[in-house]
Amino acid sequence: MSRIGAPLLVELRQVGKIYHLGESRITALKGVNLSIQRGEFVAVWGPSGSGKSTLCNLIGLLDTCSSGTVHFEGQDVTALSDDQRSELRNRAIGFVFQSFNLIPVLSALENVMLPLQIAGVSAARAKRAARKRLAEVGLDDHAAHRPAKLSGGQQQRVAIARALVTDPALVIADEPTANLDSENALRITELMRRLNSDNGTTFVFSTHDQRLLDRVERQILMRDGEIIDDRSPEQSAMRLDRSVRL
Amino acid sequence: MISWLKLALRNLFRNRRRSLFTILAIGLGFAAVNTLGGFTAYIFTSLKDSYIYAQGNGHLSIFKAGFLQEGKLDPTRYLIDEDEMALIHDVLARHPEILVTAPQLHISGLLSNGKVSTIFLAAGRVPSAVSKINRHARGLVGKIQLFDGKPLEDDVMRGVGLSRGLAEQLKLGLDSDAVAMAPTVSGQINALDAQVFQLFDSPVEALEDKLMSVSLKFAQSLYDTGSVDRVTVLLESDELTETTRTRLAEELAAEGLNLEVKTWNELSTFYTKVKQMFDVIFLFTFLIVFTIVVMSVINTVSMAIMERTREIGTLRALGVKRRGIVGLFAAESMLLGTLGSLLGMVLTVITWSGVALLKPTWIPPQITRRVPLEVYLVPDYMLYSVLLLIVLSLVAASLPARAAARMQIVGALGHT
Numbered sequence: 173m174s175r176i177g178a179p180l181l182v183e184l185r186q187v188g189k190i191y192h193l194g195e196s197r198i199t200a201l202k203g204v205n206l207s208i209q210r211g212e213f214v215a216v217w218g219p220s221g222s223g224k225s226t227l228c229n230l231i232g233l234l235d236t237c238s239s240g241t242v243h244f245e246g247q248d249v250t251a252l253s254d255d256q257r258s259e260l261r262n263r264a265i266g267f268v269f270q271s272f273n274l275i276p277v278l279s280a281l282e283n284v285m286l287p288l289q290i291a292g293v294s295a296a297r298a299k300r301a302a303r304k305r306l307a308e309v310g311l312d313d314h315a316a317h318r319p320a321k322l323s324g325g326q327q328q329r330v331a332i333a334r335a336l337v338t339d340p341a342l343v344i345a346d347e348p349t350a351n352l353d354s355e356n357a358l359r360i361t362e363l364m365r366r367l368n369s370d371n372g373t374t375f376v377f378s379t380h381d382q383r384l385l386d387r388v389e390r391q392i393l394m395r396d397g398e399i400i401d402d403r404s405p406e407q408s409a410m411r412l413d414r415s416v417r418l
Numbered sequence: 419m420i421s422w423l424k425l426a427l428r429n430l431f432r433n434r435r436r437s438l439f440t441i442l443a444i445g446l447g448f449a450a451v452n453t454l455g456g457f458t459a460y461i462f463t464s465l466k467d468s469y470i471y472a473q474g475n476g477h478l479s480i481f482k483a484g485f486l487q488e489g490k491l492d493p494t495r496y497l498i499d500e501d502e503m504a505l506i507h508d509v510l511a512r513h514p515e516i517l518v519t520a521p522q523l524h525i526s527g528l529l530s531n532g533k534v535s536t537i538f539l540a541a542g543r544v545p546s547a548v549s550k551i552n553r554h555a556r557g558l559v560g561k562i563q564l565f566d567g568k569p570l571e572d573d574v575m576r577g578v579g580l581s582r583g584l585a586e587q588l589k590l591g592l593d594s595d596a597v598a599m600a601p602t603v604s605g606q607i608n609a610l611d612a613q614v615f616q617l618f619d620s621p622v623e624a625l626e627d628k629l630m631s632v633s634l635k636f637a638q639s640l641y642d643t644g645s646v647d648r649v650t651v652l653l654e655s656d657e658l659t660e661t662t663r664t665r666l667a668e669e670l671a672a673e674g675l676n677l678e679v680k681t682w683n684e685l686s687t688f689y690t691k692v693k694q695m696f697d698v699i700f701l702f703t704f705l706i707v708f709t710i711v712v713m714s715v716i717n718t719v720s721m722a723i724m725e726r727t728r729e730i731g732t733l734r735a736l737g738v739k740r741r742g743i744v745g746l747f748a749a750e751s752m753l754l755g756t757l758g759s760l761l762g763m764v765l766t767v768i769t770w771s772g773v774a775l776l777k778p779t780w781i782p783p784q785i786t787r788r789v790p791l792e793v794y795l796v797p798d799y800m801l802y803s804v805l806l807l808i809v810l811s812l813v814a815a816s817l818p819a820r821a822a823a824r825m826q827i828v829g830a831l832g833h834t
Contacts, residue, residue, distance in 0.1 A: 234735055234827045255739050262737020269831070273732040277428035282421075289421050290737045334736075 187240035218394035232344035266335025268345035281315035325356030345377035426749035447707035448762020471555035497645035520547035527600025540630035542637020567616030579631035602642035715814035731830025740823035747819035755811030
């Protein structure tokens with residue numbers, strides 16, 4: 173399922189992933205094919221152990237596949253060196269983690285500045301960009317606070333600002349609402365949806381949260397390392413409706 | 419770059435107690451090495467000054483070539499006669515850096531109190547020249563007098579000094595009379611009356627019951643010769659020793675003299691042995707400090723890596739390269755080394771001030787009286803210690819930091 177006419181951002185061809193735990197082999201992904209266009213808002217869902225986190229890690233260049241190829245912005249990233257992958261992640265991919273993963277010794281502003289400073293941007297420019305992103309997520313008045321002084325929802329908003337500060341083509345979010353209460357989960361979901369529609373940033377996230385699934389335009393259902401369903405919510409609803417009528 | 423240092427500094431104080439103990443270990447190690455270094459510098463300087471100035475041996479000694487190897491077997495063959503001495507004086511006079519020239523004749527024989535005789539070894543020197551050398555002494559050596567009694571005099575030939583052991587053996591005290599006997603250079607037995615002007619401590623314990631100090635005239639009269647066996651030279655500064663030795667050797671050879679020029683440290687075996695001993699002690703102390711510093715830093719960095727595994731994963735996900743992770747932990751350990759060294763400097767200065775304030779005294783080997791115990795502040799040692807401890811901290815951190823940088827990002831992010 174894809175946006176018609178939008179350029180291709182990520183493409184997985186026959187991607188497999190096998191983990192070795194001692195002498196045993198665990199197949200996390202089996203020959204997955206997937207294409208994601210720019211500007212999509214995609215949820216990967218499924219039961220625990222279905223391979224959704226592995227899929228997100230491969231799309232986010234956090235891990236390498238055991239077989240197949242991963243293309244990002246038309247480039248085969250499977251053969252890139254670790255340094256090249258790091259540069260690409262820093263420039264083009266933002267991450268939002270389930271446990272927020274903010275650096276505890278840095279203030280909210282410094283956390284948001286971090287990806288730019290890793291890229292070698294001057295402190296003054298990084299600060300300006302970080303302030304703008306913090307304002308977008310409604311936390312400009314919490315810029316000097318360390319993560320420990322922020323609520324879970326606020327921390328996740330800082331994490332989203334950090335993910336967006338480099339103007340990435342793609343944001344990978346790993347269960348972004350799992351550690352939040354309903355109100356904050358809803359706020360984060362709306363924020364990501366707004367940033368997707370306003371900025372055209374592509375979002376791919378793994379989730380179990382039905383509230384989040386209800387707001388995505390594309391759902392990828394995984395089971396046992398395979399994509400077993402890939403559709404829009406409307407299609408899902410129609411299918412459900414048909415099965416009820418039958 | 420500043421931001422990464424700031425991050426490293428903040429990380430350092432996440433576990434304050436652990437960082438504090440590591441800084442303390444480095445600081446105490448620094449202070450131990452530098453205090454010992456300051457004490458050994460005091461010992462080396464005192465021994466050197468004692469040999470050069472207090473004992474009047476100067477920086478350089480000129481001998482007939484082969485004297486040190488064969489001189490005891492055939493002393494007359496290696497004596498410097500008056501004509502040669504005049505040539506030597508001419509050469510030495512060309513060097514303004516030479517402050518004092520003192521010819522010497524070392525003799526041996528029997529000393530008698532009228533009833534009992536015993537062997538003596540004596541340096542025959544010009545008392546006024548020796549006094550000039552003594553007067554150039556600085557620091558501790560310049561403050562202490564190494565004998566009881568009165569100085570020897572150029573014109574009072576019979577005045578001699580005895581080591582305390584020798585005086586005790588012959589039951590001689592200050593102003594006592596004695597007779598010195600020895601064969602002359604032509605093999606005749608000769609005897610001279612002597613009067614004890616001074617009692618001194620032998621610089622070598624084995625010679626405590628044998629040493630005498632006599633004027634050059636006394637020694638030459640006893641041996642019935644106008645020759646000497648060496649010429650002692652005092653220079654303006656210690657640093658000139660090697661260059662002046664080389665130049666003198668060349669110039670003396672050019673005059674057709676078959677002589678050799680020895681430096682003070684080649685002749686002072688006691689200094690060399692003590693220095694070697696302290697160098698070994700210093701090495702052991704340094705190795706202990708080295709081990710403590712390396713283990714402390716490895717422990718601190720390893721614990722930090724374990725506690726911050728997820729953070730390492732996050733930084734890597736955000737685009738920090740492997741060398742960036744190594745750099746971050748290297749910066750943290752470099753700060754540990756720097757702060758530890760600063761603490762060490764403060765502790766060293768406190769120790770130095772305490773010693774300077776309390777002015778403790780001690781009786782060092784080879785000296786029978788109490789002398790001030792000092793610890794020098796040696797800026798060179800401190801500078802090398804700072805550099806070395808920072809490098810050590812970096813090296814110690816590199817192993818765990820490299821392991822951290824090689825972690826799989828996904829595994830690090832999932833670390834609990």
